[in-house]
Amino acid sequence: MAHILWESKILNIRSENYQLDPVYEPQLNSLGAERWALVGMTAINFKTGATDHIGMVFKRPREASGS
Numbered sequence: 001m002a003h004i005l006w007e008s009k010i011l012n013i014r015s016e017n018y019q020l021d022p023v024y025e026p027q028l029n030s031l032g033a034e035r036w037a038l039v040g041m042t043a044i045n046f047k048t049g050a051t052d053h054i055g056m057v058f059k060r061p062r063e064a065s066g067s
Contacts, residue, residue: 004061004062005061005062006059006060006061006062007059007060007061007062008057008058008059009031009036009057009058009059010055010056010057010058011027011031011055011056011058012044012053012054012055012056013053013054013056014052014053014054015043015052015053015054016052020054031058034060035060035061036058036059036060037058037059037060038056038057038058039057039058039059040056040057041054041055041056041057042054042055043055
């Protein structure tokens with residue numbers, strides 16, 4: 001069985017009132033079209049303790065290098 005190599009992408013999105021703005025849908029759909037899959041999501045708390053950013057981690061198989 002071949003070993004799969006993965007690549008990762010991290011995306012930070014601003015949230016308002018504990019909701020994600022639909023304005024991000026085109027960007028997220030674009031990532032899906034590029035075969036990125038969401039594997040993790042977390043609230044990012046700054047000094048105030050408010051959840052005003054969401055961190056998303058995506059992964060996809062790395063393209064074969066031809067070696």
